[in-house]
Amino acid sequence: MDTAQILINLLLFVFLPLWGIAGFIDWCCHRATDIEHTSGLKESLMHSVMGIQVGIPILMCLLYRVNVLVLLICFAAWLLHEVVAHWDVSYATGKRHISICEMHAHSYLATLPLYMLALIAVVNWPVVVDLVTLNWQGQMQLTPMEYPHGGSWFLPAYLTFMAVLCVFPYLEENIRCLRSSLKGL
Template identity: 35%
Template sequence: MLSDPMVLILMYFVLPVWLIAGFADWLCHRATHIESTTGAKESLIHLLMFVEVGIPLLAAMFLEINALIIAVMMIVFVLHEATAMWDVRYATTARTVTPIEQHVHSFLEMIPLMGLVSVVSLHWGQFLALFGFGPEKARFDLAWKEQQLPVGYIATVMTVILLFELFPYVEELFRGLRANSGRLVPPKARRNKAGDTAAR
């Protein structure tokens, strides 16, 4: 499995680009002073999206892919898209979402879809079985991968996620809370409506 070109593309192209886009998004938030515009509330939304993408990512890294995992990935993808819409709707109440940030968002929205489609293509039989088609029987058990990913790869990915994804967004949350005396929503965001900054 690890010699399959699609698996290698997922491991060494799709995931790294996704992580780079996530860190770039944090830089965009910092540049537009998220702590004094939309504050900790938007940071909590970002952390929610982090959890939403983390669930299928961890499943893909450690568990055998079957109908259950594919179903979870599909459901979480839809939830992530809905959360992303909520995020942008709230962000535009008080923070300027720059063209660069919008472009970064396009990566953050489409790369999960690319990953999902790639996983489905690798496990087509279980995808069909999920909907009652094909010769395979749908499996809904949780089982560790028979062939685990290399330990060095897992350690590197987890370290990068902690240092450049989780820690920055947690820092963003606390920065927003400090800037607004513990309040989730800064005064500017409370006064405005969704789209106010986009309409400028």
């Protein structure tokens, strides 16, 4: 197994699952602090936005060949995720208790996307060179991956894993917060 494949396996089988687990732990912390009656729907929606901001580049890297366009989208999504993450914590601070456990989950939720982006850059170093030297010709389209990373079973398994650990719980959080805000009207 070559170094690139080892790094891809680290992304697929360590970092991607850890990101989902950290998201689930964060959701558990929100539930424990009664988010629907403290910081409410606004914060809950920020959590969903951050999940989408990281989910889109993950899906793009799993479905398409990494080129300049995909890297630009990944970098932009990471920067936007960081902005919303800072906004989220500053909004929630003082409205509800943020436990040590939640702070640790936030550490993973903030650093794992950066680590994943760094590994994607290392594995696709010639594309990074093209990006910084503005050699973008022929690299601004989405080209489906011929052979999916992790084999044909990985993407359906990963999407199921993320639906159970993150999508459904955060959807439930949004619904809970929406119901609570509607009761307050």
